[in-house]
Amino acid sequence: MAPYINTPQSAIDAKTDITNLKDKVNDKPPVADDYMYDFKYNHALPTTDILGIEIPADADPQKEAQGIVDDLSKVLAKGDAQGFADLFLDHGVWRDKLSFTWDYRTFNFKPAILKAATDLFPTTKATNFKFLTPAPKIDSPYPDYAQLQFIVSFETEVVNASAVANAVLTKDGWKLYTLHTVAEKLKQFPEIPPADGHMTGAISWENQRAQDVDSVEPEVLIIGGGQNGLALAARLNALGMKNLIIDHSEEIGAVWKKRYEYLSLHFPHWADDLPYFPYPKH
Numbered sequence: 001m002a003p004y005i006n007t008p009q010s011a012i013d014a015k016t017d018i019t020n021l022k023d024k025v026n027d028k029p030p031v032a033d034d035y036m037y038d039f040k041y042n043h044a045l046p047t048t049d050i051l052g053i054e055i056p057a058d059a060d061p062q063k064e065a066q067g068i069v070d071d072l073s074k075v076l077a078k079g080d081a082q083g084f085a086d087l088f089l090d091h092g093v094w095r096d097k098l099s100f101t102w103d104y105r106t107f108n109f110k111p112a113i114l115k116a117a118t119d120l121f122p123t124t125k126a127t128n129f130k131f132l133t134p135a136p137k138i139d140s141p142y143p144d145y146a147q148l149q150f151i152v153s154f155e156t157e158v159v160n161a162s163a164v165a166n167a168v169l170t171k172d173g174w175k176l177y178t179l180h181t182v183a184e185k186l187k188q189f190p191e192i193p194p195a196d197g198h199m200t201g202a203i204s205w206e207n208q209r210a211q212d213v214d215s216v217e218p219e220v221l222i223i224g225g226g227q228n229g230l231a232l233a234a235r236l237n238a239l240g241m242k243n244l245i246i247d248h249s250e251e252i253g254a255v256w257k258k259r260y261e262y263l264s265l266h267f268p269h270w271a272d273d274l275p276y277f278p279y280p281k282h
Helices: 009-013 021-026 037-041 061-078 081-085 110-120 205-215 227-238
Strands: 088-097 104-108 127-131 137-142 145-155 159-170 173-186 220-223 243-246
Touching (some): 061 159, 061 173, 088 110, 104 110, 220 227, 227 243
Parallel strands (some): 220 243
Antiparallel strands (some): 088 104, 127 145, 137 145, 145 159, 159 173
């Protein structure tokens, strides 16, 4: 349990003036050029004073995003590594999860992006770009920093994938600041629709499970029945791949139940979802 915190009476009695709270929250100072990224990536955020241009107040997010997607679609369909790299800022970042690299990789700055694209594009072409919800929007978290954000789906010969892009306006037009590409599904191995929970067959579910344990030869052995092990097993089941989980505990979830007194989850809760077992809405 968390230790008891003795709150001073003065703090309890104090009344919070919320009348101008929204104005106070929105009245944030311009972000410093060395904020966050300077110590992590050794470069400054692309603020308007650095870029020398601001996004016009009447800019149409959908129209601007469409232009970027058209350019992205052209270079990826042709496997044009140089053209792809030129869509980025010099200090842009491309993060890929399985869609091109079959790994979790991050390529920081244009030279690394060009090298990765040169290696990967000969074997992977991306096509069929379509916008996903939410619609493209221009977000300005600070007075001197604004970005155009949009989400698209696309496909390669092997996977259906998605991409989240953040672009900034420069004197040379829109440039990608970050691009995050993610494989969503294997095209040749569609997921099997989940069962509705009712028993099927002439024998009980318990006996069916016993037969599976005794007779089915697993294709995948999963060591550990914690959150990751269960999530992997669920995904493999959906792909029709027989698997077996082994764990030193006597019951599923004991690795967590014996470690913590109570459950503490991340917020927002979408990060707490398990495959095919979403976090409760209430």
